[in-house]
Amino acid sequence: MSTGEETRKEPTQQSGPHFEPTARDVRRTERFVAVSFLVGFLATVGLAVAYWYRGNDQALGLALGLATAALGVGVTVWGKYLMPQGPFVQQRHDLPSTSEVRGAYKDSFERGVTVFRRRSVLGKLLGLAAGSLGVVALFPFVRSLGPQPKKALFVTSWRKGSLLVQADGRPVHSDDLEVGGIMTVFPEHDSNAAISQTILIRPSAVPFTTQPGRETWTPKGYVAYSKVCTHAGCPVALYEEQTQQMLCPCHQSVFNILSGAVPVFGPAPRPLPQLALYIDKRGFLRSQGPYNEPVGPGFWERGGGPA
Numbered sequence: 058m059s060t061g062e063e064t065r066k067e068p069t070q071q072s073g074p075h076f077e078p079t080a081r082d083v084r085r086t087e088r089f090v091a092v093s094f095l096v097g098f099l100a101t102v103g104l105a106v107a108y109w110y111r112g113n114d115q116a117l118g119l120a121l122g123l124a125t126a127a128l129g130v131g132v133t134v135w136g137k138y139l140m141p142q143g144p145f146v147q148q149r150h151d152l153p154s155t156s157e158v159r160g161a162y163k164d165s166f167e168r169g170v171t172v173f174r175r176r177s178v179l180g181k182l183l184g185l186a187a188g189s190l191g192v193v194a195l196f197p198f199v200r201s202l203g204p205q206p207k208k209a210l211f212v213t214s215w216r217k218g219s220l221l222v223q224a225d226g227r228p229v230h231s232d233d234l235e236v237g238g239i240m241t242v243f244p245e246h247d248s249n250a251a252i253s254q255t256i257l258i259r260p261s262a263v264p265f266t267t268q269p270g271r272e273t274w275t276p277k278g279y280v281a282y283s284k285v286c287t288h289a290g291c292p293v294a295l296y297e298e299q300t301q302q303m304l305c306p307c308h309q310s311v312f313n314i315l316s317g318a319v320p321v322f323g324p325a326p327r328p329l330p331q332l333a334l335y336i337d338k339r340g341f342l343r344s345q346g347p348y349n350e351p352v353g354p355g356f357w358e359r360g361g362g363p364a
């Protein structure tokens with residue numbers, strides 16, 4: 058019969074070689090891994106640059122392939138040749154451990170910590186390469202948002218004194234439309250600008266006031282509104298002379314042209330912006346300035362500058 062102390066076998070300690078790298082030349086292997094991560098990082102930067110400047114697919118594929126391959130090689134070599142390999146088997150016996158066992162465990166644990174600490178530079182390089190690849194992966198989402206609109210959506214080509222012209226560039230004379238007539242006009246020198254397209258109507262032979270403060274905006278009964286619907290941007294092109302209303306064919310918004318194109322039906326949230334007109338000395342129609350409001354969908358209600 059034996060005592061507990063006699064039967065307790067000392068646990069097998071992790072021998073030194075378990076925690077040592079298996080690489081024959083550790084320094085050289087570390088350098089190889091570091092270079093792999095650096096190559097991965099540089100390839101990722103190349104990928105970002107190629108993507109930003111819309112490089113061709115081959116360049117993008119090459120950079121992405123090189124980045125992932127370099128990262129993969131680095132991680133694999135690191136794990137295979139610089140990390141402890143095991144298998145780590147430790148016999149467990151009666152508890153509590155002796156002070157020698159605890160001391161041995163502490164020693165072996167600290168040896169492992171030392172191994173990890175020694176690779177901190179590689180860890181940082183891995184973070185740099187993998188992190189930059191993660192950031193570059195966001196580029197397609199960012200670019201899919203499209204170019205920045207900047208002020209383009211707030212500004213049309215209408216200025217003070219802009220000559221009204223038709224799509225073919227012919228100036229609009231004050232005798233061109235009969236009462237009840239309608240045409241699409243543009244500002245001179247920008248006769249293809251969708252955002253500046255304007256519907257010119259002559260509902261009356263004499264001036265009239267669409268809203269207080271707009272007494273001089275309708276010379277000889279001509280009135281002009283933005284053709285871009287304030288609901289979703291469709292062209293408002295259907296004019297009904299009997300009711301003096303404009304209809305947007307997309308979702309049937311109806312605007313009263315005698316009262317400042319206020320919507321009287323449909324989803325349009327606000328009136329069509331009006332263009333103040335005047336007739337020059339030669340009888341041609343010109344704008345007094347830009348539209349009274351930004352053109353286009355209801356987004357503008359959340360704030361915007363002059364059109």
Ligand code: FES
Nearest residue numbers: 286288289305308
């Ligand atoms: S776009 Fe005009 S009503 Fe919807």
